[in-house]
Amino acid sequence: MTKKLRILVASALLVLPATAMAQPETPVEEWKGKTILLVGAHPDDDSLSQGTLALLKANGNDIWIVLLTTGNVGTQDPDLSRFELATIRRQEELAALADVGIPEDRYINLGYDDGLLEFQDEMEVVGQIVRLIRKIRPDVLFSFDPGPTYRRWHKSDHRAASYLTADAARVAMWRLLFEGQIIHEGLKAYRVPEFMFYDSPKEAINTWVDISEYAEVKARARTRYVSQFGPGWDKYEGPDRTPEEQAAAEKQALERMKKTDGKYVEGFRYYKGFPDSMGK
Ligand SMILES: [Zn+2]
Numbered sequence: 001m002t003k004k005l006r007i008l009v010a011s012a013l014l015v016l017p018a019t020a021m022a023q024p025e026t027p028v029e030e031w032k033g034k035t036i037l038l039v040g041a042h043p044d045d046d047s048l049s050q051g052t053l054a055l056l057k058a059n060g061n062d063i064w065i066v067l068l069t070t071g072n073v074g075t076q077d078p079d080l081s082r083f084e085l086a087t088i089r090r091q092e093e094l095a096a097l098a099d100v101g102i103p104e105d106r107y108i109n110l111g112y113d114d115g116l117l118e119f120q121d122e123m124e125v126v127g128q129i130v131r132l133i134r135k136i137r138p139d140v141l142f143s144f145d146p147g148p149t150y151r152r153w154h155k156s157d158h159r160a161a162s163y164l165t166a167d168a169a170r171v172a173m174w175r176l177l178f179e180g181q182i183i184h185e186g187l188k189a190y191r192v193p194e195f196m197f198y199d200s201p202k203e204a205i206n207t208w209v210d211i212s213e214y215a216e217v218k219a220r221a222r223t224r225y226v227s228q229f230g231p232g233w234d235k236y237e238g239p240d241r242t243p244e245e246q247a248a249a250e251k252q253a254l255e256r257m258k259k260t261d262g263k264y265v266e267g268f269r270y271y272k273g274f275p276d277s278m279g280k
Contacts, residue, residue: 051211129168
């Protein structure tokens with residue numbers, strides 16, 4: 001390569017946005033036969049990705065959802081107890097997942113209290129996520145974006161979930177960390193090869209998934225979170241809606257969904273490589 005050409009290539013690389021450097025080799029829309037694990041903080045955190053999850057499920061991928069808290073705090077209804085709210089949030093999550101095509105046996109909730117995740121014992125939470133990563137052995141891990149090169153701001157719980165999950169992905173590959181899982185539980189160390197970070201800063205998104213075929217499914221799933229979106233937030237009166245109310249709720253969810261060039265899309269920061277370098 002001549003000096004002139006080298007300079008040309010170097011300057012071309014400099015002007016390329018960093019976000020264009022990492023893309024899945026096979027478009028997400030064509031993924032088949034993969035094991036997918038999504039980790040979130042609350043029942044409904046997966047709703048940011050439910051278009052992609054519905055698409056992946058329909059294409060024959062095996063999808064697991066792990067949520068760290070029960071969602072037992074987030075309400076303005078003065079009459080709901082934590083126990084009642086946790087029960088409601090479980091039912092809502094399972095109803096939404098059923099719309100997406102994910103069965104109950106693929107949903108795991110670790111049972112931590114809503115709103116207090118970052119005050120839990122980090123080693124205990126990381127150990128639990130590590131155990132699940134070593135059991136499920138996902139090809140792709142979906143998680144809140146811990147931030148590329150800097151710490152991403154999220155609200156409490158999301159902030160904790162992003163780092164706890166990133167740390168767990170890093171730990172899972174080292175057999176001498178949480179080695180009790182390997183000696184006594186028959187698990188093996190496991191390195192997650194690919195990541196899809198959701199709720200990323202706009203400038204860090206490098207992968208857009210066309211979810212147009214699943215937009216209605218995503219909208220319907222969104223309406224299942226009755227205690228979080230809609231009148232159930234102030235006064236919960238059960239999951240049932242009249243057919244008219246249901247149709248109106250689905251229409252509103254569809255209208256609020258992100259659309260680019262006439263297509264419904266979900267954006268992610270995709271990363272492939274050593275978990276140690278997921279922020280580079
Ligand atoms: Zn949340």
